[in-house]
Amino acid sequence: MRSFLKRLLGHSSGRIGAFIVCLYLAIALAAWVGITPYDPLKQFRIDRLQGPSAAHWMGTDMFGRDVMSRLMIGIGQSFLVAFSSVGIAALVGTLLGLTAAWFGRLWDGVVMRLMDVLLAFPAILLALLFITVVGPGTFTSILAIAFVYTPIFTRVVRGPALSIRARDFVDAARTFGSSTSYILTRHLMLNLVAPLTVQVTLALAWSLLTESGLSFLGLGTQPPNSSLGLMLADSINLMEMAPWLLIFPGLTVMLGILGFNLLGDALRDLLDPRMRRAAA
Amino acid sequence: MTQLLSVQNLSVGFGRGDNIKPIIRDVSFTLDAGETLAIVGESGSGKSVTALSINRLIDYGGGRILDGRIDFAASNGRALDLATLQENQLERIRGSEIGMIFQEPMTSLNPVVTIGRQIEEVFRLQGKSGSEARTETLQALDRVRIADAARRLSYYPHQLSGGMLQRVMIAMALAASPRLLIADEPTTALDVSVQAQIMALLSELQRETGTGLIFITHDLGLVAGIADRVMVMQAGQVVEQGAADHILDHAQHPYTQHLLKAVPHFTNGNHVREDAPRLAPSAAKACLSVEGLTVRFPATAGLLRRSIGAIHAVESVDFDILPGETLAIVGESGSGKSTTARALLGLVNPTRGTFRADAQQATQSQKPMQMVFQNPYASLNPRLDVQSLLSEPVLAAGQRLTRDIQARMTSLLERVGLPSDSLTRYPHEFSGGQRQRLCIARALMLDPSILVLDEAVSALDVSVQARVLDLLIDLQKERNLAYLFVSHDMAVVERIAHRIAVLYGGQIVEIGEARSVLSNPQHAYTRKLIAAVPTIERRRERFELNTDAVPTLLRPAGYEPPPAEWSTLAQDHLVRIQPAANA
Numbered sequence: 136m137r138s139f140l141k142r143l144l145g146h147s148s149g150r151i152g153a154f155i156v157c158l159y160l161a162i163a164l165a166a167w168v169g170i171t172p173y174d175p176l177k178q179f180r181i182d183r184l185q186g187p188s189a190a191h192w193m194g195t196d197m198f199g200r201d202v203m204s205r206l207m208i209g210i211g212q213s214f215l216v217a218f219s220s221v222g223i224a225a226l227v228g229t230l231l232g233l234t235a236a237w238f239g240r241l242w243d244g245v246v247m248r249l250m251d252v253l254l255a256f257p258a259i260l261l262a263l264l265f266i267t268v269v270g271p272g273t274f275t276s277i278l279a280i281a282f283v284y285t286p287i288f289t290r291v292v293r294g295p296a297l298s299i300r301a302r303d304f305v306d307a308a309r310t311f312g313s314s315t316s317y318i319l320t321r322h323l324m325l326n327l328v329a330p331l332t333v334q335v336t337l338a339l340a341w342s343l344l345t346e347s348g349l350s351f352l353g354l355g356t357q358p359p360n361s362s363l364g365l366m367l368a369d370s371i372n373l374m375e376m377a378p379w380l381l382i383f384p385g386l387t388v389m390l391g392i393l394g395f396n397l398l399g400d401a402l403r404d405l406l407d408p409r410m411r412r413a414a415a
Numbered sequence: 416m417t418q419l420l421s422v423q424n425l426s427v428g429f430g431r432g433d434n435i436k437p438i439i440r441d442v443s444f445t446l447d448a449g450e451t452l453a454i455v456g457e458s459g460s461g462k463s464v465t466a467l468s469i470n471r472l473i474d475y476g477g478g479r480i481l482d483g484r485i486d487f488a489a490s491n492g493r494a495l496d497l498a499t500l501q502e503n504q505l506e507r508i509r510g511s512e513i514g515m516i517f518q519e520p521m522t523s524l525n526p527v528v529t530i531g532r533q534i535e536e537v538f539r540l541q542g543k544s545g546s547e548a549r550t551e552t553l554q555a556l557d558r559v560r561i562a563d564a565a566r567r568l569s570y571y572p573h574q575l576s577g578g579m580l581q582r583v584m585i586a587m588a589l590a591a592s593p594r595l596l597i598a599d600e601p602t603t604a605l606d607v608s609v610q611a612q613i614m615a616l617l618s619e620l621q622r623e624t625g626t627g628l629i630f631i632t633h634d635l636g637l638v639a640g641i642a643d644r645v646m647v648m649q650a651g652q653v654v655e656q657g658a659a660d661h662i663l664d665h666a667q668h669p670y671t672q673h674l675l676k677a678v679p680h681f682t683n684g685n686h687v688r689e690d691a692p693r694l695a696p697s698a699a700k701a702c703l704s705v706e707g708l709t710v711r712f713p714a715t716a717g718l719l720r721r722s723i724g725a726i727h728a729v730e731s732v733d734f735d736i737l738p739g740e741t742l743a744i745v746g747e748s749g750s751g752k753s754t755t756a757r758a759l760l761g762l763v764n765p766t767r768g769t770f771r772a773d774a775q776q777a778t779q780s781q782k783p784m785q786m787v788f789q790n791p792y793a794s795l796n797p798r799l800d801v802q803s804l805l806s807e808p809v810l811a812a813g814q815r816l817t818r819d820i821q822a823r824m825t826s827l828l829e830r831v832g833l834p835s836d837s838l839t840r841y842p843h844e845f846s847g848g849q850r851q852r853l854c855i856a857r858a859l860m861l862d863p864s865i866l867v868l869d870e871a872v873s874a875l876d877v878s879v880q881a882r883v884l885d886l887l888i889d890l891q892k893e894r895n896l897a898y899l900f901v902s903h904d905m906a907v908v909e910r911i912a913h914r915i916a917v918l919y920g921g922q923i924v925e926i927g928e929a930r931s932v933l934s935n936p937q938h939a940y941t942r943k944l945i946a947a948v949p950t951i952e953r954r955r956e957r958f959e960l961n962t963d964a965v966p967t968l969l970r971p972a973g974y975e976p977p978p979a980e981w982s983t984l985a986q987d988h989l990v991r992i993q994p995a996a997n998a
Contacts, residue, residue, distance in 0.1 A: 303794035309762060310786045314811065
């Protein structure tokens with residue numbers, strides 16, 4: 136484990152990615168426990184639409200609220216949605232993919248065709264459809280994003296699971312009479328940790344983007360709560376007058392996605408044995 | 416004879432920058448035109464690296480020639496030092512002057528291109544026109560004795576057997592009539608009988624064309640049949656080289672002597688084990704008896720998966736094994752020997768037939784039968800440590816991990832000869848032989864009465880193989896274990912088996928006491944199998960070329976084979992009577 140961390144930090148994009156992700160995580164944690172420069176909802180009426188200054192590092196918005204505090208809360212909110220949705224998607228997707236690969240036949244057919252149908256829709260459209268049916272809100276956007284990314288995890292798990300299932304050590308386990316749950320958890324899951332880790336990291340980047348998109352359209356986080364997409368949506372009409380309202384949330388989204396993508400690429404390099412051999 | 420190749424003080428290393436690790440050191444040898452040099456050694460001895468250095472394919476594997484000369488007499492009379500040649504000049508040497516055959520014919524051919532096109536490509540590279548290339552391709556396939564060559568041209572690699580593909584590879588390698596042919600373990604992935612065919616072909620083609628041949632192998636038995644000279648390598652260095660007869664009969668170096676001793680010598684049943692429990696006056700009751708075991712797989716064809724019958728993989732197999740006895744099942748791939756083993760362990764469902772496995776009275780284990788697989792690299796989960804691996808059968812049997820079980824693990828590890836700190840280590844920290852010992856220890860965790868060994872020593876180096884065989888024999892005596900030993904290697908079988916069953920096309924064609932079967936084989940197939948075994952005693956033997964196709968096991972739905980008729984040869988030796996039409 137320690138040597139793995141060392142190798143990750145030795146990988147150039149892994150180092151940058153890990154740094155960005157850790158920074159964001161720290162900010163999100165601070166926002167959750169309430170450590171922000173100002174109350175994000177407090178309106179400084181006199182200081183409306185102020186540019187960056189010593190008092191308000193990232194300026195204030197049209198209600199005189201501190202942008203930096205709102206940004207921190209926004210990151211916390213985006214992370215909450217991203218992590219919960221990817222967590223749900225990974226859990227459900229793994230379960231479906233694993234059972235589809237193991238039991239095969241009809242179950243495999245039903246699950247995979249269903250996933251094919253879901254994959255055929257553009258992600259945002261599918262999430263929109265889901266939200267239209269259920270109604271907007273934080274919880275709904277978590278479910279919507281989880282719904283969209285479940286098929287990806289199902290596929291990522293099913294492929295390797297099929298090939299591991301055919302390995303001799305699984306046959307050996309069957310000759311001992313090991314239970315199905317033991318084989319699934321000890322033999323299949325343990326060997327799936329590597330591809331799953333990579334997929335989770337990359338999916339976090341996408342879901343961060345999807346969450347921002349949904350909030351931007353007014354279908355995710357609802358005001359007066361703060362989220363990155365919502366801040367971007369509020370800023371477009373004031374773009375020429377107060378560009379900092381657009382620039383800081385925009386940069387935050389971009390940098391966050393970059394961080395997760397760099398980390399995901401680095402993990403893929405380090406965990407994929409084929410890559411490792413090429414590097415050696 | 417003229418000298419074709421001379422290698423002097425060759426050293427090759429792997430690694431980058433200052434961190435270069437030499438893999439072979441100070442290798443020198445020569446090869447004349449039309450001569451065969453066999454390079455022999457175990458895995459990691461540097462024999463493949465030596466060969467790949469000659470055509471400089473080693474550059475693509477990350478290796479570098481550190482020192483030495485490789486002088487090669489090219490066809491136009493020029494002498495070239497291959498060690499210093501530039502890549503663009505090497506491209507002209509490879510293929511046209513130096514051909515190569517690899518170990519795995521299945522992976523050396525492009526699966527989406529017909530074999531005809533792949534061979535044609537070689538001729539086109541020589542500047543031949545389309546129709547010329549086609550006729551030459553046809554001749555090339557004829558030359559490697561592929562029957563019905565014209566039709567085979569349009570086949571894709573997956574439509575041909577391993578032996579056929581290796582012939583195609585040879586045809587390709589010889590297409591440019593190279594002056595030197597390097598064969599890197601060309602028969603290791605093939606069955607014995609197919610191996611004999613390929614060896615015959617190679618030596619015959621070499622006589623015809625006068626090509627120099629470098630033959631890399633780990634099998635000293637094969638060397639005796641083909642080589643003029645032998646070079647033995649160990650840990651990157653040449654320990655001994657000389658004329659084949661001299662090396663085989665008067666080996667000087669201890670490592671060569673060790674290799675010669677480790678190679679199982681096949682002696683036509685003169686050295687079978689003497690401790691057969693069946694011959695003892697107080698023979699015990701059988702602990703495994705199999706009756707009419709039949710495994711059929713449904714065969715389908717076409718888009719709609721129309722049933723076209725069934726593949727009769729195993730057909731009415733009967734045998735029994737006594738405690739402390741080894742029954743070897745021999746046959747070539749596709750004969751149903753592995754399917755038989757897998758059916759007994761419940762990995763495939765038998766279509767018909769019964770078997771009964773009894774636990775030893777002393778232990779009453781619920782799982783009296785355990786299996787050891789062929790590939791020790793695939794049969795251990797790489798993500799589990801040894802403790803978890805060994806505890807799996809115990810947990811599967813519903814027992815808890817008590818201190819007794821822990822003690823049992825430690826004592827078993829010690830018994831199979833693994834270091835005492837193994838428990839917390841992972842499979843990748845062990846060598847192939849050690850992993851196979853680990854698999855044996857794991858199979859013994861539940862105190863079985865029967866061990867099914869499916870090609871359990873086939874993937875190991877000869878000297879490791881010999882030690883694992885010794886371990887198996889000791890364990891058998893100690894614990895009165897019954898072994899079902901599935902193997903294609905007659906020499907190994909001769910060392911461990913008390914009885915032998917020969918499987919052909921899913922059916923037992925001959926079964927009986929090992930000595931009787933090996934020294935007096937009656938069935939035509941058994942004779943063929945035994946004739947194909949390479950041994951040190953058979954020098955420069957001309958293996959007979961045989962282009963018979965393997966019979967198909969696909970039968971129409973509802974087909975039932977006629978009941979077997981047996982003739983009794985000795986007290987314990989049965990032979991299936993062959994239908995007159997096939998004889």
